[in-house]
Amino acid sequence: MTSxxxxxxxxxxxxxxxxxxxxxSLLTDKLGRITAFAGGAAKAKSKIIGAVRPMTCAKFSLAKxxxxxNLHSVDVIDSFDELAFDFELSVYAMYVxxxxxxxxxxxxxxxxxxQLLNLMFVTLKALRxxxxxxxxxxxxxxxxxxxxxxxxTLMPAFSDNEATVxxxxxxxxxxxxxxxxxxxxEGRDYAEFMDNARLLYKKQVSHKFKTLKVLEGL
Numbered sequence: 144m145t146s147x148x149x150x151x152x153x154x155x156x157x158x159x160x161x162x163x164x165x166x167x168s169l170l171t172d173k174l175g176r177i178t179a180f181a182g183g184a185a186k187a188k189s190k191i192i193g194a195v196r197p198m199t200c201a202k203f204s205l206a207k208x209x210x211x212x213n214l215h216s217v218d219v220i221d222s223f224d225e226l227a228f229d230f231e232l233s234v235y236a237m238y239v240x241x242x243x244x245x246x247x248x249x250x251x252x253x254x255x256x257x258q259l260l261n262l263m264f265v266t267l268k269a270l271r272x273x274x275x276x277x278x279x280x281x282x283x284x285x286x287x288x289x290x291x292x293x294x295x296t297l298m299p300a301f302s303d304n305e306a307t308v309x310x311x312x313x314x315x316x317x318x319x320x321x322x323x324x325x326x327x328x329e330g331r332d333y334a335e336f337m338d339n340a341r342l343l344y345k346k347q348v349s350h351k352f353k354t355l356k357v358l359e360g361l
Contacts, residue, residue, distance in 0.1 A: 175251035299339035
């Protein structure tokens, strides 16, 4: 028998599979993006039904199947349930997942997978804790996604304003633990920083995200 593989990950999406099962997409720290099946997850007495919802961050015990992984157990780290009670925040959170899925790959290098997973986790936490405005959190997240892809610029392309340059440098080089600190932005005019980050992201990423269409209508 094949022994279980322990990974940390975030549930990106989940869909019914058969009568009681769930088919979930996970971004994991060791395997990149994978598909896993959770048999019986929707049964009334299932111990994992609440742990296979999108945004759930957990330790997953998996076994390799023929075409996908089989989920055996889940140890939840954080579920971010509070975000579901605020429609606007929930849409921003779903965008974090959608963009993370877009930039992830099956079998991506472990170091890259860990960095993306950790970025998604601290971004969801920043949204839940309302540290900054959700739009600013989104802009910082997008800039750091470009950093992970190596598609960023060391300086804002459309401004040499000292304050804008300083914020730009902070956001591309800060550790994840200090990325969303309120004091980085308090008392500062960061509108130009946001404009520059938006323009760079639009230039580098042509994909049309479904959740962004919803945000544009809010």
